[in-house]
Amino acid sequence: MLQINDLHCGYGRSTVLHGVSLDVPADGVAAILGHNGAGKSTLLRAAVGLLRPRSGTILLDGEDITRLAPHERVARGMAYVPQGQQSFPHLTAWENLRLVADGRKDGKAATAEALEVFPALRELLGRRAGLLSGGQRQQLALARALITRPRLLLLDEPTEGIQPSVVAEIEQTVLALAGRGGMSVLLVEQHVGFALRAAGRYYVLEAGRVTSAGDGGSGAEAGVRQALTV
Template sequence: MLAVNAIDVSYGESPILTGLSLAVGEGQVVCVMGRNGVGKTTLLRTIMGLLAPRRGTIVFDGHEIDRLTPYERARRGIGYVPQGREIFPSLSVRENLVLGARRKRPPPESLDYVLSLFPALSQMLGKRGGDLSGGQQQQLAIARALISDPKLLLLDEPTEGIQPSIVEEIAAVLERIKGERTRSILLVEQYLEFARAICDRFYVMEKGSVALEGDRGAFRVDEVSQFLSV
């Protein structure tokens, strides 16, 4: 469903990703880990079309998407939850959700669907996004990405700086999405137990490319954490 084929990505003259390849299968949850600054966010931004690779290609749903704008990629079915959430603080929760929809007025069932995943948000529809806690904002950002019914959801460190009770709620939602088998998830995650619990496949990045990869059964927290320690 997604294949990233040997991409090189730089910021100016600094190479960040070099020959990086990765694949996400239909309905799979794939986790990407790696030390701070290794290029995980750069990878997701490249898949979303916010950065252009110098070499390599990205295939989504059987088509090369390299020339498509971020907007077109979203329309094809890629949803993105950026690191740091990037919700609109002065807009209401409802307005933030509507902004995620591909149509001006999301069909009621899509709003019902995301509110069923995050029931707490239904009590806050009129609140300003900026008045939510960090964990609630993260839930809002995930809901906003899901409202357009993406086939592939890109999640950048959804547990970063979030209180444990909400981390559990987010884990439960991701498990539920996985159980529905209609979406794939590419999850950047530093919290290894969280990643191990949910992933079908994992990648560890080092020096701009993949240093370790494997299926769920091959995930050893001690081995992965060696790549993450400084």
């Protein structure tokens, strides 16, 4: 679904990614692991078009999208959920969802489906997003992304800063989304166990370079943890 080939990218004169290559399988999950500052979020921002690569290519389902604007990538089936449970805090949860749904022919049905994935949001639709807990805002951010019916979902640390009781729920949701077919996921995650349970393929980033890669699953956890301590 997504192929990134020899990607070099950065900010100003600083290069953050140095020749990164990875694949996200169709109807599958690829996980990116690494310490803070390794370039994980930069990679997602480049994939969705918020950063222009200095060199390299990005292919979505075989189409070269390297020079496409973010809205053009969204139109082709990409959805991005950045770090930090981002929302419009002065709008209600319902208004946050409508911002995405309005103007879409399937907006009403897609919103209903998203609320089926996150039923706890139904009781919070009239509450301002800024008054929701971190876990509730993350569910809202994921629901907004699902309304676009993405073919490729990019998630940047969806469990970061969330209370433990909700982390498990977020993990189960991501695993369920990844397992129902029709959508690929590129997941940046600090929780190694969760990332490897979800992913069929993993990549470890260190200082903007892929230093380790392999098949996911619980059997890979020891090797990944060792790679992260080197």
